[in-house]
Amino acid sequence: MSETQKFVKVIAMIPQDLIGKKRDGEKLSTQEINEFIEGVRTGVWADYQTSALLMACYINGMNSEEQNALTEAMLRSGETLDFSAIEKPKADKHSTGGVGDKTSLIIAPLVAACGAAVPMISGRGLGHTGGTLDKLESIEGYNVNLSTAEFKNVIKQCGFAMTGQTAEIAPADKKIYALRDATATVPFIPFIVASIMSKKLAENLDVLVLDVKTGSGAFMKKREDAVRLAEALVKTGNSFGVKTEAVISDMNQPLGRYVGNALEVYECIKILRGEIDNAIEAETAELSIELAARMLYLTGIIGGDIDTARKLVSEKLSDGSALEKFHQNIELQGGDARVCDYPEALLEANICKSEIKVAAAGYVSEIDTGAIGEAIGIIGGGRIKAEDAIDPAVGYVCEAKIGDKLVAGETLGVLYSRNETQARLIGEKLRNAYKIGEEKTPRTKLVKEIIK
């Protein structure tokens, strides 16, 4: 070994020094965070070194300066999209994830119908939560792997496009996310902010509205944690020049009526068609309208206040403009747009339906929403590991919600599974997800708070 090589080795000991600093509770400089992320991107940092630093950050904390540096370093680890050819203001929505959380499929065409552009880069489901890409793939032929050129072209033609994250966007986040998932370092605000915002900032947006979920089916179980996360996200977005707001929304029960990939697309198309059957389905429309209105209002392309925006958005939903946009988009992304005319095509005939019934009479007082997501995941509706395949047809129909009064033997929901074995496997888990109380329980408020 030459002397130069020896010295290079000495210099390459930097990961340990950096890990040691954070281990001892010191602050990392922007330069050090840049070195870390560059090391992750290039592979100079081994995975076990990265995970050790992640754990040290998790336990000892990161301040807002470190959080911003991490976000920017992760953003700079990859490419950003150039939308200079699209003149409309660009707005996007991001949800922190939940069960039955399907608003993207309504919001994107709806905001596009109102005149803004929506360059929506989405993810896949993991753990108990679903993912927009998996849902979209329930539509035959729908392509969620657009090239950057295709992505821009679809937006140009119909005002919005929905695709997966390319390898070029925030590649360091991809590596770090996989490690966080395997090392119990997911629920830490600076990591969540950096992960979400590095990808969203790469979209070069004008407006971003965040749907921060709280409750038994959310990552942030407690409302105060959701508020802290929302505040951090909003602050970060605005500091990078993107007009950002967050909606704190309820995830103490699945959103709307359906859980499961094809079932959720079915619900969305029904809503886009104005076919809202009951109050449970109306929830999905309510949250979608609120989020879309905030996006539209922040773009500044309409006059008036947020109520004006809500009114316009509601009109574009009920007059079929949003459905038309979705129809156009499905065709542009290679899918079979006939589902817009006949959403029942999404429902597979060969499915086993089993009613989940309540044992004793009472009020639905609590729902373990995470357990419902997990149960559907186990039978193929979600992923336990990233490489798991999805069965789009399985899922769950929520018939009872918090505050509902039930008689003994009444239906809580209907499980859509492949066979009796699956039904037996998770039936008990679904039933146990409901807590029935004797006293009247108030209904939950869907939109809890707006963070500006």
Place this chain on the structure above:
Amino acid sequence: MSETQKFVKVIAMIPQDLIGKKRDGEKLSTQEINEFIEGVRTGVWADYQTSALLMACYINGMNSEEQNALTEAMLRSGETLDFSAIEKPKADKHSTGGVGDKTSLIIAPLVAACGAAVPMISGRGLGHTGGTLDKLESIEGYNVNLSTAEFKNVIKQCGFAMTGQTAEIAPADKKIYALRDATATVPFIPFIVASIMSKKLAENLDVLVLDVKTGSGAFMKKREDAVRLAEALVKTGNSFGVKTEAVISDMNQPLGRYVGNALEVYECIKILRGEIDNAIEAETAELSIELAARMLYLTGIIGGDIDTARKLVSEKLSDGSALEKFHQNIELQGGDARVCDYPEALLEANICKSEIKVAAAGYVSEIDTGAIGEAIGIIGGGRIKAEDAIDPAVGYVCEAKIGDKLVAGETLGVLYSRNETQARLIGEKLRNAYKIGEEKTPRTKLVKEIIK
């Protein structure tokens, strides 16, 4: 994927749960620690999961119950030696590592000469510290990779043997140590205790004496940290039924006169031959006698007190018995035992000697011993990475010690390097390792404290 596979995956999520517990500051049960170590051994735990848990343990701490469980789990991850065929009591010494720390080569033959058996399993140098195995390999032909059968046979014939850790002893420690080294989780007492003691307990010893170094060339820079470590080691050894004591010894300067692999063997053989040239070389003999006497005393094979043991040990050193044992051992382990008769054979003729001189007159008040170890490591005397090759001939001869009064231009030490380039590369670093003061500095006390 079958339903069973899905469930297996759910069960395999245990690493995250366990990591999450320690991340949140909870105590791990013995069962959980066993699962962790078994997961490391079998590879079920990925390296990045192991390192995340190591960091969480480091920051949030482990109590003595967890420390004992970790030690035992690591011990049980491999085989233990069966010495039932050797009737003598078995005693070993372990040092926490330092610069010029060469006492093993004197102690092993010395204690054997006094009638106990010494089954010494040693390590290689890493970082600024040297390793017994590297030193022994300076002796032509000396085999430090004995099979278990060969190891026992050599002990049976000459009372001691020195070899490397086989893959069968505490394999989990090997994996964990490599990760700790790469992730800044080395200096944590429960890990150090588990690493040292799992290997030493595998030797099935009756007696263990620990040489816990403290000072600028030790892992434990502060004396109180060294004492804490010593207490933890002694407590653990005794709780596993091994009579254990620790000596807190000085590492604020290199031990004795020589630093470097062949040079240290040279110093040891000179001492075994009774050829102690000056007070600097006498230090090595002093510490070796103290450690050997404690080992012998604890075995109980001689009557009287520790002074009786010191007297016997000193006699066996000066009467040539220990040298004879070493001669016999070198032959049994395949080495060229003529170095015992002519230790100068260890010194390579083709070496570049450069005197490191003091600029201004004064007292040597401090020595950055770690920097000296690192400097010699850089030119091939040690390892920066575990796979680095060793150059046995390079090293450093200490001519001045703390408390010495020097005139301007007087020699601090002599660097043995391969060429002028090497000498230029580290000469400055060596000179800067010395702090020269105007006031008289007291000499350091070699043996600082005994922990029982």
